[in-house]
Amino acid sequence: MPHEIAIYGVLVPGLLPVFLLCLLLMVLLDMLVGRLGLYRQVWHPSLFRLALFVCLFGVAGLLLIH
């Protein structure tokens, strides 16, 4: 995967689209988990959400770069 991609001649980091996709994924995941009420099972829901997002983004970024 390229480290930088050009959008209309503007160079942006290659991780930006990955980040945005992960954000979208996270919103979908949030909706699902929120509907099922699973966040009531964890101690610190917002910490859990942040950690979940970091995992998602980290895995996606690493997978694409290697």
Next chain:
Amino acid sequence: MSVVPAIESVPASSRWPWLAEFLAGEWRAWIFVGKSLLAIYLAAWLAMWLQLEQPSTTMITVSIVMHPHSGMVLAKSFYRAIGTLAGSLFGLALMSLFPQQRELFLLSLSLWVALCAGGATLYRNFMSYGFVLAGYTAAIVTLPAINNPLGVFDSAVMRVSEVLLGILVAAVVSDLVWPERLRLLLRQSAQAQFNLFIDFVRDSTAGNMPREQMEHANLALARAAVRLEDMRASVIFEDPEVHARSTRMRLLNQRYMAAVTSFQSLHHLINRLQRGGSPSVADALIALYRPLGSALSPGLAQQHQSAVLAARLDGCVAQLPAQVAAMRASLTAPLALLEFDTGAALLQRFATELRDFAALEGSLREAQVRGSVEKVHFKRGNDVPGALVGVLRTFLTMAALSAFWLASGWPFGVSAMLLATIFSGLLAASPNPVSAAMHTFYGYASGMLAAFVVVYVLLPGSNDFASLIGASAGFMLIGPYLSTRDTLPGVGAGYTLGFVYILALKNPMVYDPAHFLNDGIAQVAGLALAGAAFILLPSVIGSSWQRTRQFRRLREQAVLAATAPLEGLAWRFESLVRDLFQQVVTYTRPGSDESRSMLAWALAVLESGRTMIELRQQLAADSRIAPAVRDTATAAMQAIARLYHAPDAARWRDADAAVHAAIATAAEQPLRLHLYQLRSALRDDESPFAAYIPPPSPESVHAA
């Protein structure tokens, strides 16, 4: 923009209750101060570590976004990010259009900032922040690069990165470190609203409440509906569970408003029957109402458990038709039958709505969300002419500053323009902008003074980030602390902004007293001009001009109910009327004549409007209705619409006659009942129409 945490009840200590209360308040304030400092320094450190040009932009962003409730921060951040992106894109487009024509450039920039400030007044929640930021970012991206158009792109990328970094840090810190959840407040308010309404319905044996008490109850219920919607819009950012229930909560609020309107119409009808010489019918209706009251009293422990109430109400609704038939048998006179049928239909409608409301409330409390519900929206009554005044004022301010800058060649005109941009937007949404501007001004000036001490006395010896914190934290924490005091709105925010802005932390730090003073003077001038513009062209929020217009718009809703397309009209009508009503009442003195007449009109509009919508739905659903009946019913509604548009005695007589004619033509039961209800609302001698009603003669009362 005061940030005041709502004081909740504190368990009082036995000996010194005031001390416990004081300590709880202080504890909350200092947590907020700690979180703000953490976020500001973390943001500054990250900005320096990432080698961004101006760490101060990041710090300013954090200080604007921080709020004691994390849902508020997240909501603000979301709209702020959108505003930032829109503003920077517009700034870039503007720069590429007018790289050389400075006059045209500043003119269009002023217009953009003015439009954004207008947008900020139009919305009363955090969407207004998005607008303020869209204006501010366009200015902050383009203005510093005005002498170097080729560098504008780099400048834009830098500013956007700095702002987004600030937003991110503020959001993460306030969500993770001792989060103060708005969700809890939302849950409490929703529960309180439910309890209030259920108690209200149970305890009022219909018809017995004086008009005045009904008006006040209606005001409290309308306020609760608007407040709940406001909170819902912020909490969805904080809590995925609330987000998943968002559609349901909207529907719940709408069902609540529908039930309130039905209850109130029923109550007025019974009240009128008692006064108008048909007490036997009124008694029959009250007897019919009794099972509903007993369904709502399952014993103290379960009194507010929605699932229990919903099941009991369901049983009550199922038995109602039989009871209605039994009661009806005892009446003989045609007029009494018509009156009774109208009341009974209304009662059945109310019972069904109340059951649906309780059932939906019960489903919200479950851990899992099942199925999907109808999508409805809470329509806001935004005031467009008021926003246009804001646009004009901001445009004049910005244009005057630009002209002065161009004519004088002032080297620090940029700072003045930037400050004027920020505060025209922020102050425009404030209910009392002149005093808010004064407070902010004092805060800002003292913030700059503190920053002067920090930069030229404390900071020069420091050589790492820890000593930077040591040198500035003592003065920095004054700002967030002041902003938790609700007696000084705007001072804390002004202080923090002034302090952080003029501190202008850089890596490496630059010490230039002449630049510092010039910049400070320019910023104060910009802020003062933005405030002075509010004296020249006063804010319309809460003015009698705005109230009169909103009042007219409230009456206009009855016209819309009679004429607008039916699709989604019922929801739109209920929410818009309550929003307008709440806005107007906020600025009238309680108990004054104006306030009384407002309350009375709101009730009349709600009752007639809702009935007309029901009537029109009936007409649309049933194709067997004869054209003649349809025409007279429509004519009657149009006559009522004309009356609400411009009330006077002649139009009242027209409307009364038209409704009378329609009742005479309509043979179909439900149609007739709605029409009768309209007529009875028109003839209500405690409504605002009382002045137009001719003195009663025996045949006019019993002519139906």
